[in-house]
Amino acid sequence: MDLTPNDEQIAFQTATADWCRDNMALEGARARPDGLWAELEAMGWMALTAPGMDLDHATEALVFAELGRFLAPIGLLSTAVANRWFPHVAEGKVALALTAREPEPLRVLDPAGSGAVLMGEPGGLRLFDLPDAFTDQRGALHKTPHTPTIDLSTLQSRHEWTSSLWTEDDPAPPLHLQLLSAAYAVGCADASRDMAADYAKLREQFDRPIGWFQALKHICSDMAVRAAAARSQLYYAACALGENAADAAFHVAAAKRLADQAALDNGRANIQVHGGIGMTDEAAAHLPLKRAHLLQFIAPAARETLLA
Amino acid sequence: MDIGFSPEETRFREECRDWLHASVPTEKRPLDAADAIGFDKAWQRRLFDAGWAGINWPSKYGGRGLSIVQQVIWLEEYAAAHAPWIGANFVGINHGGPTLILNASEEQKAYHLPRILKGEAIWCQGFSEPGAGSDLAGIKTRGRIEGEELVINGSKIWTSFAHVADWQELVLRTEEGSLRHKGLSWVICDMHAPGITVRPIRKMSGQTEFAEVFYDDVRIPLAKVVGGLGNGWKVAMSTLSFERGTGFIADQVKQSQEIEELIAAARANGMIKDDRIADSLAQLRAEVAAVRAMTYRNISEVLRTDQPGPEASVIRLFTSELGQRLERIAVLLMGEAIIDFAYGDDNPVGDYLRGFAATIAGGTAQIQRDIIGERLLGLPKSR
Numbered sequence: 001m002d003l004t005p006n007d008e009q010i011a012f013q014t015a016t017a018d019w020c021r022d023n024m025a026l027e028g029a030r031a032r033p034d035g036l037w038a039e040l041e042a043m044g045w046m047a048l049t050a051p052g053m054d055l056d057h058a059t060e061a062l063v064f065a066e067l068g069r070f071l072a073p074i075g076l077l078s079t080a081v082a083n084r085w086f087p088h089v090a091e092g093k094v095a096l097a098l099t100a101r102e103p104e105p106l107r108v109l110d111p112a113g114s115g116a117v118l119m120g121e122p123g124g125l126r127l128f129d130l131p132d133a134f135t136d137q138r139g140a141l142h143k144t145p146h147t148p149t150i151d152l153s154t155l156q157s158r159h160e161w162t163s164s165l166w167t168e169d170d171p172a173p174p175l176h177l178q179l180l181s182a183a184y185a186v187g188c189a190d191a192s193r194d195m196a197a198d199y200a201k202l203r204e205q206f207d208r209p210i211g212w213f214q215a216l217k218h219i220c221s222d223m224a225v226r227a228a229a230a231r232s233q234l235y236y237a238a239c240a241l242g243e244n245a246a247d248a249a250f251h252v253a254a255a256k257r258l259a260d261q262a263a264l265d266n267g268r269a270n271i272q273v274h275g276g277i278g279m280t281d282e283a284a285a286h287l288p289l290k291r292a293h294l295l296q297f298i299a300p301a302a303r304e305t306l307l308a
Numbered sequence: 309m310d311i312g313f314s315p316e317e318t319r320f321r322e323e324c325r326d327w328l329h330a331s332v333p334t335e336k337r338p339l340d341a342a343d344a345i346g347f348d349k350a351w352q353r354r355l356f357d358a359g360w361a362g363i364n365w366p367s368k369y370g371g372r373g374l375s376i377v378q379q380v381i382w383l384e385e386y387a388a389a390h391a392p393w394i395g396a397n398f399v400g401i402n403h404g405g406p407t408l409i410l411n412a413s414e415e416q417k418a419y420h421l422p423r424i425l426k427g428e429a430i431w432c433q434g435f436s437e438p439g440a441g442s443d444l445a446g447i448k449t450r451g452r453i454e455g456e457e458l459v460i461n462g463s464k465i466w467t468s469f470a471h472v473a474d475w476q477e478l479v480l481r482t483e484e485g486s487l488r489h490k491g492l493s494w495v496i497c498d499m500h501a502p503g504i505t506v507r508p509i510r511k512m513s514g515q516t517e518f519a520e521v522f523y524d525d526v527r528i529p530l531a532k533v534v535g536g537l538g539n540g541w542k543v544a545m546s547t548l549s550f551e552r553g554t555g556f557i558a559d560q561v562k563q564s565q566e567i568e569e570l571i572a573a574a575r576a577n578g579m580i581k582d583d584r585i586a587d588s589l590a591q592l593r594a595e596v597a598a599v600r601a602m603t604y605r606n607i608s609e610v611l612r613t614d615q616p617g618p619e620a621s622v623i624r625l626f627t628s629e630l631g632q633r634l635e636r637i638a639v640l641l642m643g644e645a646i647i648d649f650a651y652g653d654d655n656p657v658g659d660y661l662r663g664f665a666a667t668i669a670g671g672t673a674q675i676q677r678d679i680i681g682e683r684l685l686g687l688p689k690s691r
Binding site: 005009221 | 377
């Protein structure tokens with residue numbers, strides 16, 4: 001039993017964080033450069049646990065928590081899952097569809113340049129074709145414009161259902177998606193915590209840094225506690241999934257639940273610590289909050305799984 | 309990273325399980341400290357005789373000299389077997405003993421450690437004072453040096469098990485006129501020494517577990533000072549790191565049992581159909597899982613770096629508040645039966661009322677938040 005990263009894992013973690021800091025700053029999440037996807041692909045993050053890579057979920061979770069800290073594209077999650085489980089079916093960027101009910105149109109996240117879209121469901125997975133335009137039954141042509149979401153780094157589009165390219169009844173792929181989205185949320189919670197703590201050391205009121213005041217200090221401490229609990233459970237869940245443990249579904253769901261909550265609560269607290277500037281567009285405090293809201297809808301933890 | 313255990317550890321787990329299955333007392337532990345003392349001592353002696361006391365303590369003092377992972381395995385199985393709380397032995401086993409192992413002289417260790425493990429000597433903690441609870445550096449109880457003795461005057465409060473204790477980990481001011489954390493000493497105080505008066509305090513749950521202690525010219529040999537005169541602050545900090553760290557593994561393990569029992573109870577009485585209750589239980593089950601993960605992570609960290617860090621405060625804070633959330637929902641699930649609570653009854657109300665201590669004792673939740681903010685996040689010191 002060892003729930004701390006080993007040297008190799010720490011090296012992966014550090015390299016990811018360094019690259020993100022230099023090439024994908026959180027402050028730039030409002031408008032990512034066009035070539036970003038190609039760079040991410042070149043770094044190999046979307047195929048860490050693909051066949052032949054010989055890396056485990058724990059390493060992957062550590063890396064995705066770092067990527068999540070910088071609000072990396074949502075498409076990384078779905079692409080990584082597709083590359084692991086369906087390497088012969090999926091190629092290039094795979095967007096992510098939120099689970100929806102027919103006949104409502106599918107909500108597809110991070111679609112620009114995607115060749116396919118993946119949707120995880122409890123107990124299974126579907127892969128759809130993703131046309132940029134489609135012709136309906138009456139012969140009318142529909143374009144599918146990409147519109148913003150509340151998360152300024154993520155675009156979405158609405159698509160009619162098409163028949164699945166691939167459907168697989170296997171509980172493991174959706175759990176993988178849930179684990180990676182939990183890792184994103186852990187990173188998001190960390191980002192808010194660090195932003196708040198840094199600001200509390202810098203910003204002065206009443207002739208001292210606001211972090212001196214317990215009212216503010218304790219907000220920051222609670223952010224640290226939430227992030228620590230979520231991160232520990234993420235590590236445990238990653239190991240449980242990697243070992244195919246009988247209770248892996250529960251542990252992954254617990255990780256997602258705590259990570260989502262930490263991301264959301266820390267996102268809100270961060271704005272409070274920043275005061276007036278925190279609710280402006282020019283500051284970055286709202287970026288992790290908005291990402292946290294988006295993550296709530298990606299592979300959410302089902303109450304039934306937590307109580308099973 | 310892995311959550312598995314080695315074949316040796318798994319064998320050890322089976323060994324623990326088998327022994328506990330055969331040996332856990334069938335009668336319940338009395339709730340009141342004075343009534344429970346005989347029970348606590350007998351149980352501790354049994355644990356010692358069978359080789360289960362001080363699993364990760366050095367073997368030369370009666371421990372087993374095994375790893376901290378094996379200690380955790382033992383505590384997990386201990387809780388799973390519904391074995392009784394160690395009660396009056398808590399201070400000696402969980403922080404007095406570990407503090408001695410780290411700071412005491414060979415003579416002090418050789419005398420006290422085996423007695424703690426055998427349940428022969430009950431320890432209590434003499435840190436808090438009426439004017440210095442969370443502000444430990446504000447203590448006023450003083451020890452005047454006279455020849456080879458300390459002459460002690462002052463008082464302590466919130467001292468759990470003081471009225472049944474033989475020894476006390478006593479922090480006092482041994483340097484006249486010294487301020488704050490300077491000039492303090494950590495002393496092994498004989499609770500049977502002349503001049504000590506213990507006045508028990510009754511809790512809102514009806515039990516008497518803590519007390520006020522008064523010192524009137526109590527004479528303690530200088531040889532009872534641990535870690536050297538004037539080094540009391542440093543020694544006390546190591547005590548607190550045990551209190552906030554590994555000392556609470558047992559509680560954390562217990563919580564995993566409590567949540568399962570609560571879910572079963574809510575299913576049995578149909579309250580699980582209430583969405584809010586079901587959601588709270590789902591949340592608590594996730595949080596309890598996180599506590600185990602945090603504990604494993606902290607232990608792995610200790611094994612790697614050889615010292616408990618400020619993360620112990622994170623676990624302490626999270627666990628104590630989680631325990632209270634569990635106790636609150638347990639009372640909620642009782643419905644109207646809460647009104648029937650009578651002093652001394654062993655039911656969820658007693659746990660709920662006693663549970664208020666969790667965010668006060670050993671440094672309040674607010675103190676833990678200060679520590680986390682200052683040591684983990686690097687925020688400026690408020691005090």
